[in-house]
Amino acid sequence: LIKLKDVVKTYRMGSREIFALDHVNLDIESGEYLAVVGPSGSGKSTLMNIIGCLDRFDAGTYRLAGENVDTLNDNELARIRNRKIGFIFQTFNLLPRMTALENVKLPLLYRGTSNPRSQAEAVLEDVGLGDRIDHHPNELSGGQRQRVAIARALVTDPQVLLADEPTGNLDSATGEEILELFNRLHSNERTIIVVTHEKELAQRCPRQINLRDGKITQTEARVDA
Amino acid sequence: LIKLKDVVKTYRMGSREIFALDHVNLDIESGEYLAVVGPSGSGKSTLMNIIGCLDRFDAGTYRLAGENVDTLNDNELARIRNRKIGFIFQTFNLLPRMTALENVKLPLLYRGTSNPRSQAEAVLEDVGLGDRIDHHPNELSGGQRQRVAIARALVTDPQVLLADEPTGNLDSATGEEILELFNRLHSNERTIIVVTHEKELAQRCPRQINLRDGKITQTEARVDA
Ligand SMILES: Nc1ncnc2c1ncn2[C@@H]1O[C@H](COP(=O)(O)OP(=O)(O)OP(=O)(O)O)[C@@H](O)[C@H]1O
Ligand SMILES: Nc1ncnc2c1ncn2[C@@H]1O[C@H](COP(=O)(O)OP(=O)(O)OP(=O)(O)O)[C@@H](O)[C@H]1O
Ligand SMILES: [Mg+2]
Numbered sequence A, B: 001l002i003k004l005k006d007v008v009k010t011y012r013m014g015s016r017e018i019f020a021l022d023h024v025n026l027d028i029e030s031g032e033y034l035a036v037v038g039p040s041g042s043g044k045s046t047l048m049n050i051i052g053c054l055d056r057f058d059a060g061t062y063r064l065a066g067e068n069v070d071t072l073n074d075n076e077l078a079r080i081r082n083r084k085i086g087f088i089f090q091t092f093n094l095l096p097r098m099t100a101l102e103n104v105k106l107p108l109l110y111r112g113t114s115n116p117r118s119q120a121e122a123v124l125e126d127v128g129l130g131d132r133i134d135h136h137p138n139e140l141s142g143g144q145r146q147r148v149a150i151a152r153a154l155v156t157d158p159q160v161l162l163a164d165e166p167t168g169n170l171d172s173a174t175g176e177e178i179l180e181l182f183n184r185l186h187s188n189e190r191t192i193i194v195v196t197h198e199k200e201l202a203q204r205c206p207r208q209i210n211l212r213d214g215k216i217t218q219t220e221a222r223v224d225a
């Protein structure tokens, strides 16, 4: 489903060149549940943004469901993102002037789904925010904002869920509830990739990918928990 | 040092009233190292904002170093914040158009410190960002931004350090380095209050406070690790 070959992503800072991703090779099949781990600054979010068609790269190739992503224009990328991908951002990226409910309805409105309100409300209930749907992001706690971001990614029942540190702001009980939701999604033969620094979450994933300085140092290990 | 008595903080949403803090009583002596734990939405950040003189409350009293905080005007509060308190925000609150170095220098400039640049650089080295000092926040990873926020709070060697989820975006090795820095600060007889949902961090604090629905449910337990 996802095939990265020699992918490079660099940033130029003055005379320096920073390799955020340094010749990354990665094959992910449909229905997998992977954890991406590695030190702060090692390239995890960069990898996720490229897989999620949010960012372009500088060298190498990326095939998603058989299509070469770098041949697609911006409209086509936006369409893939809306149709196939659910993305939970490390910094949430909620729209500040919309309520939690409106933020979660948005991907459904783009798809022209019938009855977006009830679907959005249902997912907000699932993440424990049933009594917060009319709050704006600045009227929510950090973990509540994180859960709105999670709800928004799940509401379209995406084929591929990309979650960048989804439990970073949650207590363990609330985090458990979120992982239950991910398990339910995975049982529907969805593909899930989670960036996490929490060992318990990484250990629940059948496969773990280690990043360090933009390079993948381990990718075949099937962790038998 | 810190004395909260019957503190109440509410938010009005339409006809509903939300008690973010519900009659909170709390005594903290100089030199303590406390963990604040509790579910998402239980009032932890609200409590920290009030202790840190960033937010006003609706009932009760708060005495900081013997002074009644609600009698102080905005200028006096700003002065206390700059002189005595270092605050690490759950959402970092970095200035986007300044570099990491400039963000960390800012509290020193307010104090009129001599040689702010070298002090700011030293703390950025301490948090592992020596090679990122000229990056702007949008040129940094999530955990790097978190570390800039940490450096900014530590650079003034504050009497009271308030840290709201300081390791939420950090891998365990980098998180360990940050906790080492906190230990060093604490050995200088500084008072540290950390909001965290990570059990290992909470267990290292001699005292733990549990919040639930805006109420303190436990505050005397000295956790013998
Ligand atoms: N401006 C506001 N208007 C209405 N409700 C608010 C506002 N700010 C916060 N709240 C509510 O107050 C409660 C406490 O918020 P707070 O940010 O202190 O929680 P928290 O314990 O820090 O949570 P987390 O662990 O998720 O960061 C939450 O339920 C939140 O929805
Ligand atoms: N716009 C940019 N300009 C320069 N360098 C950048 C830019 N964006 C990211 N970087 C650098 O690229 C590297 C990888 O960033 P990335 O966000 O992928 O790390 P990460 O593994 O997600 O880290 P974290 O665990 O802290 O979130 C970092 O060292 C960062 O400083
Ligand atoms: Mg990241």
Ligand SMILES: [Mg+2]
Residues within 6 Å of the ligand: A141, A142, A143, B044, B045, B046, B090, B164
């Ligand atoms: Mg909070």
